[in-house]
Amino acid sequence: xxxxxxxxxxxxxxxxxxxxxxLGWVLPVATGMGISLKAASRKDDxxxxxxxxxxxxxxxxLATLTPENRQGGWLDYPAGVFWAxxxxxxxxxxxxxxxGGDIPVGSGLSSSAALETATxxxxxxxxxxxxxxxxxxxxxxxxxxxxxGVQCGIMDQFASMLSRQGHALLLDCRSLEYxxxxxxxxxxxxxxxxxxxxxxxxxxxxxxxREECREALDLINKKSGSNYASLRELTPDVLxxxxxxxxEKLYRRSLFVVEENRRVLEAVEAFCKNDLALAGRLFNQSxxxxxxxxxxxxxxxxxxxxxxxxxxxxxxxRMTGAGFGGCLVALVEKEHxxxxxxRIAAETKGLLEKEPHIYTTIPAAGCIAGKHGDGGSAS
Numbered sequence: 001x002x003x004x005x006x007x008x009x010x011x012x013x014x015x016x017x018x019x020x021x022x023l024g025w026v027l028p029v030a031t032g033m034g035i036s037l038k039a040a041s042r043k044d045d046x047x048x049x050x051x052x053x054x055x056x057x058x059x060x061x062l063a064t065l066t067p068e069n070r071q072g073g074w075l076d077y078p079a080g081v082f083w084a085x086x087x088x089x090x091x092x093x094x095x096x097x098x099x100g101g102d103i104p105v106g107s108g109l110s111s112s113a114a115l116e117t118a119t120x121x122x123x124x125x126x127x128x129x130x131x132x133x134x135x136x137x138x139x140x141x142x143x144x145x146x147x148x149g150v151q152c153g154i155m156d157q158f159a160s161m162l163s164r165q166g167h168a169l170l171l172d173c174r175s176l177e178y179x180x181x182x183x184x185x186x187x188x189x190x191x192x193x194x195x196x197x198x199x200x201x202x203x204x205x206x207x208x209x210r211e212e213c214r215e216a217l218d219l220i221n222k223k224s225g226s227n228y229a230s231l232r233e234l235t236p237d238v239l240x241x242x243x244x245x246x247x248e249k250l251y252r253r254s255l256f257v258v259e260e261n262r263r264v265l266e267a268v269e270a271f272c273k274n275d276l277a278l279a280g281r282l283f284n285q286s287x288x289x290x291x292x293x294x295x296x297x298x299x300x301x302x303x304x305x306x307x308x309x310x311x312x313x314x315x316x317x318r319m320t321g322a323g324f325g326g327c328l329v330a331l332v333e334k335e336h337x338x339x340x341x342x343r344i345a346a347e348t349k350g351l352l353e354k355e356p357h358i359y360t361t362i363p364a365a366g367c368i369a370g371k372h373g374d375g376g377s378a379s
Contacts, residue, residue, distance in 0.1 A: 004039045009163065012190065015318065022261075027171075028168065031361040033102045062082065082119075084146075095123070097122070114160050188331060188332060193317075195326065196357060226238075253294060256290070283330075284316045301319045
């Protein structure tokens with residue numbers, strides 16, 4: 001029996017929040033946390049999946065695999081990958097999958113994208129599809145958009161599939177061109193501070209922010225007689241002229257996107273020059289914009305960001321992910337990490353419902369898949 005193993009990382013976005021669906025730029029890195037998956041083929045059309053961390057089983061038939069028949073929960077992510085591959089015309093039989101990992105669920109670190117890409121990479125090897133990492137990432141996005149029903153951008157799947165160790169991934173979400181930005185973090189580390197606030201508003205407010213960005217774009221095009229395809233195309237001057245007719249809320253949403261795209265490109269220059277002071281300022285500015293203009297932060301994230309910014313050895317800190325809970329990412333001098341941890345524990349005691357968890361990472365490699373431990377890359 002052919003057995004294929006794969007491992008896909010989660011991701012943390014250094015900067016470039018809510019810019020992906022506005023066809024802008026993002027700058028994620030893969031984390032050291034990930035999902036490991038084992039797959040074996042079957043001769044029938046049944047797919048049986050075991051989630052080791054949950055000690056739960058699920059199954060579905062390829063004969064009845066449609067978005068209308070989805071079961072909900074974690075099973076939808078591997079099922080969606082099977083569906084997307086079959087929709088694209090690739091021949092698949094049934095399979096047996098088992099997976100487990102160490103990405104905290106619901107923290108905004110893309111456990112769902114990691115499960116999708118681990119599944120896709122394993123199926124690519126198992127059924128000898130010979131697809132590129134880019135093709136697999138796009139199919140995983142299709143699975144989440146049209147099977148799971150979450151209108152995510154492409155960043156999470158690209159980062160999980162295509163990241164390179166020691167580098168950030170600069171992705172142009174319009175052209176899907178990408179490049180690797182070296183991160184010379186010799187004495188520094190990325191601290192991921194999990195607020196442990198469940199993102200109960202994230203899905204509904206995420207969709208609302210997408211709608212608000214579309215409303216702003218449509219109004220700008222209508223009033224100015226333009227044909228901009230996304231907010232990414234707006235210059236500060238164009239947006240300032242539109243301020244006279246844009247509702248204040250839509251202006252602030254648009255201003256954040258325009259400024260955040262600029263910050264991504266400036267952060268790339270900062271990291272290339274190893275200018276950590278500038279990178280840290282951009283982190284802080286991004287968090288302020290997410291809090292004040294895009295309004296997707298929350299009390300807990302703001303408190304943690306403030307503590308981190310005021311701590312010795314922290315260059316900058318910002319919320320990462322859709323918002324309303326989840327995590328911050330901070331660029332920290334390694335020698336000052338214990339001090340940051342102690343200060344967060346002391347200054348949040350009694351103020352937060354749950355004690356924050358802190359994970360550390362350096363930029364990790366993207367998804368790998370192989371037969372019987374063969375370390376071949378999926379990309």
